[in-house]
Amino acid sequence: MMQDLAMQTLEILMNSVGAKADTVILRIRESEHDNRIDIEVEDNGCGMSPEMVQKVTDPFTTSRKTRKVGLGVAFMKGLTEQCNGSFDIQSTVGVGTTVRASIQKDHIDAPPMGDLGEMIMYVIQADENIDFRFYYTTDNGNFEFLSEAVKQELEGVSLLEPEILLWIKEYINEGIIHAKEGME
Numbered sequence: 066m067m068q069d070l071a072m073q074t075l076e077i078l079m080n081s082v083g084a085k086a087d088t089v090i091l092r093i094r095e096s097e098h099d100n101r102i103d104i105e106v107e108d109n110g111c112g113m114s115p116e117m118v119q120k121v122t123d124p125f126t127t128s129r130k131t132r133k134v135g136l137g138v139a140f141m142k143g144l145t146e147q148c149n150g151s152f153d154i155q156s157t158v159g160v161g162t163t164v165r166a167s168i169q170k171d172h173i174d175a176p177p178m179g180d181l182g183e184m185i186m187y188v189i190q191a192d193e194n195i196d197f198r199f200y201y202t203t204d205n206g207n208f209e210f211l212s213e214a215v216k217q218e219l220e221g222v223s224l225l226e227p228e229i230l231l232w233i234k235e236y237i238n239e240g241i242i243h244a245k246e247g248m249e
């Protein structure tokens with residue numbers, strides 16, 4: 066099944082949630098000019114040892130004696146390799162992890178971006194206490210979504226209220242359209 070970029074990114078973000086991060090930062094840059102899409106996920110979760118990083122990025126080359134790991138990271142890495150891109154994980158135990166993936170935007174195998182608003186809604190639903198920050202950049206403009214700012218506006222109303230979650234999804238998707246069109 067072909068996963069869009071939003072769903073692949075959700076896998077990476079859910080790893081940050083699973084790593085007990087209290088701050089998760091997603092940066093996405095879409096550039097027509099450079100013909101690139103860059104995705105970066107930074108968290109302050111539990112981090113990984115170098116051995117663990119090796120194991121999650123190349124799950125098929127590592128020892129069979131070690132615990133099984135999933136394929137979310139490996140799939141993202143594979144996608145970057147398929148699409149003339151690059152992939153990198155920087156991680157420190159007890160400090161956090163940064164995953165960077167970049168692909169050629171118009172590559173024939175490049176999946177569509179998908180629904181980023183909906184994807185971020187899922188992340189917030191997974192843990193509303195996370196300080197989640199989304200920075201989106203194009204050649205024409207920027208958009209940012211900060212969960213803490215929304216929480217302040219809501220004055221105690223939960224982000225998990227269905228109307229709030231839907232508002233977040235729409236707000237983000239409109240912000241993305243405006244950033245693409247250069248109307249900030």
Ligand SMILES: Nc1ncnc2c1ncn2[C@@H]1O[C@H](COP(=O)(O)OP(=O)(O)O)[C@@H](O)[C@H]1O
Binds near residue numbers: 108121139
């Ligand atoms: N941001 C992260 N912080 C800490 N550990 C991580 C992070 N991302 C991945 N990992 C570790 O790598 C493993 C493999 O991740 P992944 O490839 O997404 O598969 P899965 O999540 O199904 O195990 C995770 O189970 C986790 O132990």
Ligand SMILES: [Mg+2]
Binds near residue numbers: 076077079080137138
């Ligand atoms: Mg995972």
